[in-house]
Amino acid sequence: MAGLETFYEVMRRQGITRRSFLKYCSLTAAALGLGPEFVPEIAHAMENKPRTPVLWLHGLECTCCSESFIRSAHPLVKDVVLSMISLDYDDTLMASAGHQAEAILDEVMEKYKGNYILAVEGNPPLNEDGMYCIIGGKPFVDQLKKVAKDAKAVISWGSCASHGCVQAARPNPTRATPVHEVILDKPIIKVPGCPPIAEVMTGVITYMLTFDRLPELDRQGRPKMFYSQRIHDKCYRRPHFDAGQYVEAFDDEGARKGYCLYKVGCKGPTTYNACSTTRWNDGVSFPIQSGHGCIGCSEDGFWDKGSWYARLTDLKGVGFGIEANADRVGMAAAGVVGGGIAVHAAVSALKRARHKDADQQSTPADHNNKGEAA
Amino acid sequence: MSVADAGGGTRRLVVGPFNRVEGDLEVRLDIAGGEVLAAFVTSPLFRGFERILEGRDPRDALVIAPRICGICSVSQSHAAALALAGVQGVAPTANGRVATNLLVATENVADHLTHFHVFFMPDFARAIYAGQPWFARAETRFKAAQGTSVRAALATRTTLLHVLGLLAGRWPHTLAIQPGGVTRGADARDKMRLLATLGATRQELEERLFGAPLARIAALAAPEELDALRRGESDLALFLAIAEDLDLASLGRAYDRYLSYGAYPDEDGRLYARGIVTSEGRGALDTDAIAEDHTNARMEGRWRAHHPFEGFTFPDATDETGYSWCKAPRLAGLPFETGAVARQMVDGQPLIRALVASGGGSVFVRVLARLIETARTLLAMEDWVRRLEPGAPWCAQGEMPREGRAAGLTEAARGALGHWLRVEDGRIAGYQIIAPTTWNFSPRDAAGVPGPLEAALVGAPVRQGETTPVAVQHIVRSFDPCMVCTVH
Numbered sequence: 001m002a003g004l005e006t007f008y009e010v011m012r013r014q015g016i017t018r019r020s021f022l023k024y025c026s027l028t029a030a031a032l033g034l035g036p037e038f039v040p041e042i043a044h045a046m047e048n049k050p051r052t053p054v055l056w057l058h059g060l061e062c063t064c065c066s067e068s069f070i071r072s073a074h075p076l077v078k079d080v081v082l083s084m085i086s087l088d089y090d091d092t093l094m095a096s097a098g099h100q101a102e103a104i105l106d107e108v109m110e111k112y113k114g115n116y117i118l119a120v121e122g123n124p125p126l127n128e129d130g131m132y133c134i135i136g137g138k139p140f141v142d143q144l145k146k147v148a149k150d151a152k153a154v155i156s157w158g159s160c161a162s163h164g165c166v167q168a169a170r171p172n173p174t175r176a177t178p179v180h181e182v183i184l185d186k187p188i189i190k191v192p193g194c195p196p197i198a199e200v201m202t203g204v205i206t207y208m209l210t211f212d213r214l215p216e217l218d219r220q221g222r223p224k225m226f227y228s229q230r231i232h233d234k235c236y237r238r239p240h241f242d243a244g245q246y247v248e249a250f251d252d253e254g255a256r257k258g259y260c261l262y263k264v265g266c267k268g269p270t271t272y273n274a275c276s277t278t279r280w281n282d283g284v285s286f287p288i289q290s291g292h293g294c295i296g297c298s299e300d301g302f303w304d305k306g307s308w309y310a311r312l313t314d315l316k317g318v319g320f321g322i323e324a325n326a327d328r329v330g331m332a333a334a335g336v337v338g339g340g341i342a343v344h345a346a347v348s349a350l351k352r353a354r355h356k357d358a359d360q361q362s363t364p365a366d367h368n369n370k371g372e373a374a
Numbered sequence: 375m376s377v378a379d380a381g382g383g384t385r386r387l388v389v390g391p392f393n394r395v396e397g398d399l400e401v402r403l404d405i406a407g408g409e410v411l412a413a414f415v416t417s418p419l420f421r422g423f424e425r426i427l428e429g430r431d432p433r434d435a436l437v438i439a440p441r442i443c444g445i446c447s448v449s450q451s452h453a454a455a456l457a458l459a460g461v462q463g464v465a466p467t468a469n470g471r472v473a474t475n476l477l478v479a480t481e482n483v484a485d486h487l488t489h490f491h492v493f494f495m496p497d498f499a500r501a502i503y504a505g506q507p508w509f510a511r512a513e514t515r516f517k518a519a520q521g522t523s524v525r526a527a528l529a530t531r532t533t534l535l536h537v538l539g540l541l542a543g544r545w546p547h548t549l550a551i552q553p554g555g556v557t558r559g560a561d562a563r564d565k566m567r568l569l570a571t572l573g574a575t576r577q578e579l580e581e582r583l584f585g586a587p588l589a590r591i592a593a594l595a596a597p598e599e600l601d602a603l604r605r606g607e608s609d610l611a612l613f614l615a616i617a618e619d620l621d622l623a624s625l626g627r628a629y630d631r632y633l634s635y636g637a638y639p640d641e642d643g644r645l646y647a648r649g650i651v652t653s654e655g656r657g658a659l660d661t662d663a664i665a666e667d668h669t670n671a672r673m674e675g676r677w678r679a680h681h682p683f684e685g686f687t688f689p690d691a692t693d694e695t696g697y698s699w700c701k702a703p704r705l706a707g708l709p710f711e712t713g714a715v716a717r718q719m720v721d722g723q724p725l726i727r728a729l730v731a732s733g734g735g736s737v738f739v740r741v742l743a744r745l746i747e748t749a750r751t752l753l754a755m756e757d758w759v760r761r762l763e764p765g766a767p768w769c770a771q772g773e774m775p776r777e778g779r780a781a782g783l784t785e786a787a788r789g790a791l792g793h794w795l796r797v798e799d800g801r802i803a804g805y806q807i808i809a810p811t812t813w814n815f816s817p818r819d820a821a822g823v824p825g826p827l828e829a830a831l832v833g834a835p836v837r838q839g840e841t842t843p844v845a846v847q848h849i850v851r852s853f854d855p856c857m858v859c860t861v862h
Contacts (some may be wrong), residue, residue, distance in 0.1 A: 014520075060421055062858050063396055064444025064546040070528075125421075128691055132699075134418035135398060136391055166426065166441045173422030173689070194441060195546055250557045251769035281539030282532065290543030290550045291557035295437055297547070303438070307431035 007046040007209065021046075028210070031203040031278075033225050045210045052209050053108050053116040055147055059140040060133045060167055060176050061122025065158040068195035069202070102136055109150055117208065118151035120144065120161045124182055125174035132174040141182060153187045153214060154179060157201065159297055162190035162222075169303040180221070187214055190221040192273075194297035199278050200226045220300070222272070231268035231294050234276040237261065247291075255291055265309045266293030273298040384411060389842055390418075392850065395493065396445055397857025399815075401850065402697075403843075405836050410846070413824070413831035415815045420699040423862040424687040427805040432458060432774055432797050435805065436552070439793065442807070442862040444546045445488075448481040448538070449786035450793075450859070451551045453807075457795035459553035460780020464772030468641070470555015472758045473541055473768065475638045475645075476568075477551060478784065479751050479758075480537040482637075483575075485787035486714070486748045487534075489854040490583075490609070491516070491527035494741060497847050498616050502837075508615050515609060523582060523609050530578040536571045537755075540564060554770030561764045568759045576752055583609045584749065591749035595724035597732070610745060622738040623729070626849035628830040630735045632716035633705060633813065635659070635792065637785035638754065645754050646721045646747075646785065650710065656720065661781060663706040664792075666808065670817035672696030679704060679820070682794035682806035683779060699861040702816040702825060703808045711735065711826040712789025712813045713853060715743035723750075737852040744854070776800045786810055788854050809859035827853055 005013075011021055025042045029035070058066075108116060122140075125132040130139025148154055156179045159165035168176040180188045191204055204223050207215045215223040232238065240246070241260040248254060248263055262269070268276070271294050275286040288294055296302040378386045383406050390400030402414040423442050427435055439454040440447040452474060459465065466474060495516040503509050515523040535545050541560060542550035550557045560568070576588060584591050585608025594600070604614040617623065636648025650657045665679035673696070674688040690696070702709070710716075715735055718726040723746060729739045775797070782793040789810030796804035816825030824832075827850065836843040 058398075060419065062441055062444040062447075064441070064447065067444045067546045128689075132420045132689075133398070134400075137388075137400075166438050167421040167423070169426045169438070170429075171425060173425045174420060176421065195444065249769075249771055250552055251555070251559070251767055251771075255557075255769075256559075275544075280544030281535055284536050284539030285543050287543040287549050289558075290541070290548075292543060292549040295549065307434050308437045309431065309433045 005051060006049055007051045010051050011046075028203070028206050031199055032207055042210050045212075049210075049212065052152075052212075053112045054119055054205070054209075055105065055108055055116055055151070056119045056121065057140075057144060057147060058135075059120065059122035059144065059160070060125050060174065061158070061160050063121070064195040065121045065160075065201070068198045069157075105147070109147060113150045115152055116150075117153055117155060117205075118147050118186075119155040119157055119205070120179050121157045122160045123164060123168075123176050123178055125167075125176045126182075127173070127175040144179070144182060148183045148186055151186060153189065153208070154183055155204065155208075156180065156188055156190045156192075158196055159192045159194040159302070162192040163300040164303075165194055166303045188221055189214060189217065189223060192222065192227075192298040192300075194302075196298070197226075197274055197278050197280060200274055226274045226278075227272045227298070229272065229274070229277075231271045231273055231276045231288070235268055235288060236276070237288060250291060261288060261291070261293040264293055265295075265307070267296030267299070267302070267308070268294040271296040271299050271302075383407075387836075387841065387843075389846060390416075392847075395851065395855050395857060396443070397855075397860070399850070399855060399857050401831070401846065403831065403836075403846065408836055408838075410831050410834040410836060410843075413828045414697055415700075415817060415825060415827050416698045417700040417815065417857055417861045418698075419857065420689060420861050422687065422689075424805050424807060427802050430802050432461065432795065432800075432802050435793070435795065435802065437549070439805075439807070440547055442809075443856060443859045445485060446481065446786045446788065446791070446809075446856055446859055447547050448477050448542075448545070448551070449784055449791050451548060452478050452784045453782040453791050453793040454795075455551045455553050456782030456784060457780050457793045458774075458782070459772065460782065461778035461795060461797050462553055462772030462774055464554050464770050466553070466555040467767040467770050469559060469763055469766050469768040470552075470770065471639060472761050473556045473560065474551055476755055476758050476762075477538060477542055477548065477556070479638065479755050480534060481545070482785075482787040483748055483751050483755075484531050484534055485854070486744045487527050487531050487583075489744060489787070489851075490613075490741065491521075491524045492518075493854065494848075494851045495609075495613065496521070496524070497844060497851065500844065502844055506616075506619060508612060508619065511612050512616065515612060526578065526582055530575055533571060533578075534575045537568060540567060540571075552769055553772050555768050557769065559764065559766075559768035560762045565759055565762055565764070568762075569756065572752065572756050572759065576756070579748070579752070581608075584745075585609075585611055588749040588753050591746055592753055594746060595728070597725065597728055599725070613741065613745075617738045617741075622741075622848065623733050623736045625834065625845060626737040626740075626830040626852055627734040628711050628826040629709060630730060631708060631710050632719045632735075633659070633710035633712045633790050634717045634720040635783040635785055635790045636720075637717060638751075645751075646717045648783075649720045650705070651716070651719045656722070660706070661783070661792075664703060664808070665707075666701040666703050666806075667819040668696075668701055669820040670696050670698060671701045672699055673701060676820075679707075682781070682792065682808060683796060683804065685794070685804070685806040687806070696817075698817040700812055700816055701808075702819040703813050704816075704819055707819075707821075709816060709819070709823060709825050709829070710813055712810050713740065713743075714747045714787070714789075715740045716789055717785060718743045718747055723747075737848050740852040740854075774800070779804075786856075786859070788856050788859070789813065791859075807862050809856070809862065811853070811855045811857065811860040814853045815855055815857075815860055827855075 026039045029038045124141035130141040133140040156162040161179045164178050218224050237260045245259040246263040247259045279286045295308045385405045387403045392399045398419045400416040403410050404412040435454040440451040496518040498512040499517040515521045538545035542548040585606035632651040636644040638645035665681050667679040668675045672693040674690045726743050779796040792808045794806040814826045834845045
């Protein structure tokens with residue numbers, strides 16, 4: 001690996017043209033929500049700063065994060081980022097094998113002590129002294145602690161590293177444990193999602209490498225630029241939610257009209273992620289666009305919150321279930337319900353009902369709404 | 375990796391971790407006289423998905439089970455949907471079935487491309503082969519992450535995955551496959567986009583990978599037909615030249631016993647037939663004869679092998695003898711190989727049949743079977759797109775009964791994948807999964823019979839001073855292992 005090469009030099013060495021480099025800088029600025037005035041700044045940083053090595057470790061996982069990052073990403077972004085970090089150590093991709101690989105790991109740690117970024121995909125299982133995930137004859141948790149010790153910062157890729165994910169679901173047979181519960185003395189950036197969106201992953205790592213600082217994080221340690229809005233906030237089916245128009249079953253009349261998926265289990269209203277804006281597979285689509293509700297895969301504990309095919313049931317014990325709210329739109333008195341999304345559903349529908357009321361003379365069906373909502 | 379003297383002139387070598395395989399893998403080799411005497415395959419990663427699934431709403435298997443694996447997630451979700459459909463007694467609509475085939479096939483073809491370009495071929499660009507006449511070509515095309523063909527194939531693959539994006543929202547961890555079909559239908563515009571995507575993929579593959587039309591590759595029947603292809607400029611030509619030079623056709627033979635659950639159902643039958651092939655020829659598949667043996671699996675329940683409906687997954691912390699987390703699945707007590715070569719053998723693809731009949735299943739045949747299957751499947755996919763009917767039902771509705779059990783059997787890129795589901799009192803009472811690599815990389819059973827890879831490695835040459843024997847790498851990768859599926 002090169003000593004003091006700049007990012008730009010690394011890219012050029014990997015056969016990336018100047019033109020592609022500049023295009024990449026503007027794509028990155030856009031992905032990070034920065035204006036075009038930042039493009040020269042990014043380009044300047046990359047032309048002059050020595051690249052930061054990134055070590056990418058895999059624990060207990062399914063490799064979906066790597067798949068998303070490497071193989072579904074925008075080709076240009078993927079090429080540039082891959083060449084930039086050249087994955088100094090990555091089990092899945094590396095050409096070398098066995099002890100060569102281990103040697104690279106030691107070499108990078110020694111040479112760039114305190115200056116490399118550790119990216120972790122998956123998490124360590126702690127039961128039985130970590131024997132459920134053995135890498136090179138040793139428990140993964142040992143490798144993780146060893147490499148984290150001299151890292152500048154840690155990126156927790158995906159829901160496994162960030163939160164535990166489905167392998168930590170009840171009864172969590174291996175005691176799969178998120179990274180931040182094992183590594184306590186390093187800045188940790190969580191990039192949850194199962195998997196995270198490729199553009200979110202490249203955006204986060206590019207930001208860190210370009211500006212040499214952590215992105216601004218929210219309370220849960222997620223980069224605000226990608227996790228500050230709910231799927232629901234930017235969902236293209238949102239008008240149907242507000243109008244109280246729902247899919248009741250896959251392929252029913254509502255499904256054919258593209259109605260809201262809330263009643264078939266969509267967790268969009270409680271999920272913070274960028275799917276509905278950035279979308280997947282080169283921006284082609286995202287789960288809600290395929291007619292399936294959001295499963296909330298970037299939220300902590302999404303695996304143990306009840307069935308994904310049941311409606312959101314945050315409101316148990318307030319006298320009626322959520323379906324009552326959605327079904328009997330307008331009947332429900334918003335004041336009775338404690339809070340959360342059901343209120344949102346009811347209120348949205350009420351607004352619609354009121355509008356309707358105002359526009360036309362009240363119909364028998366609306367009569368209730370008017371009475372109750374007033 | 376470590377080397378130790380095991381006495382009697384036998385050397386013991388532990389190879390691993392392997393790169394460019396999905397998940398973690400370790401292989402212990404006993405070596406004498408420059409070749410492998412015995413091999414022990416270890417899957418060092420365990421998560422316990424089967425236990426996690428127990429007690430949940432059966433429908434949630436559609437979300438949890440696919441997360442076993444980030445590269446075969448569509449196959450896992452298909453197996454889960456089939457098991458649920460079996461319990462519900464629902465059959466997918468025609469549109470749903472065709473769309474599901476498209477989704478599963480897209481992932482399988484993408485996996486075959488990844489295997490060939492990213493996992494298998496880069497080994498021939500290793501310095502150990504620097505003296506071979508084809509080395510310069512191999513290095514240009516297949517050097518890891520930089521080879522021209524590697525880059526081109528990844529780009530093609532990304533294009534192909536638009537099919538999954540378009541029909542199913544995203545990949546990996548697609549959610550669209552349901553027991554009754556899919557969550558989204560295709561309209562006329564989608565069909566045009568799908569055909570354009572598949573057309574672009576076809577063009578890429580015909581030009582760079584095959585150097586020939588897909589139809590010609592799909593119809594290969596006699597071994598002599600390969601001679602003309604070997605002289606071309608394609609990736610396939612290079613592979614054929616390397617295979618001939620290194621005699622990959624005599625490397626890595628296992629039992630020549632093949633299992634396929636059959637893939638891509640139609641109104642009548644499947645694109646690739648269901649069945650088995652043994653020394654007695656082609657036979658029917660009896661799923662009642664499938665059982666998992668725990669003798670070397672670090673799992674409780676060693677007293678007998680368990681049919682997956684009666685199976686369970688309890689790690690044995692006090693275990694002293696087991697060497698893998700992987701159970702040993704057997705059909706009628708025998709290990710079976712699964713994968714593209716098994717599918718093409720069972721389906722009767724003439725060239726693969728002829729090659730196995732003359733020289734046995736080998737590294738060469740496994741890889742060639744994948745390439746032929748890629749061509750066959752892509753042709754079928756174009757046909758399926760044309761058969762999608764905009765506006766016709768895409769998902770049938772089913773009711774989940776309180777009790778029931780069913781198996782969901784499908785074919786992932788790497789071979790036979792089965793989910794065995796038991797529902798009691800409206801919840802999942804049992805969920806057992808046997809993945810393709812569980813079959814191929816199984817440890818020894820109670821009778822001491824090695825799994826297919828363990829058998830295939832016996833006799834592999836180990837050159838002087840090699841600590842990661844390149845022949846072993848070729849054999850291991852010829853199975854296209856998916857270790858995260860193997861133990862789940």
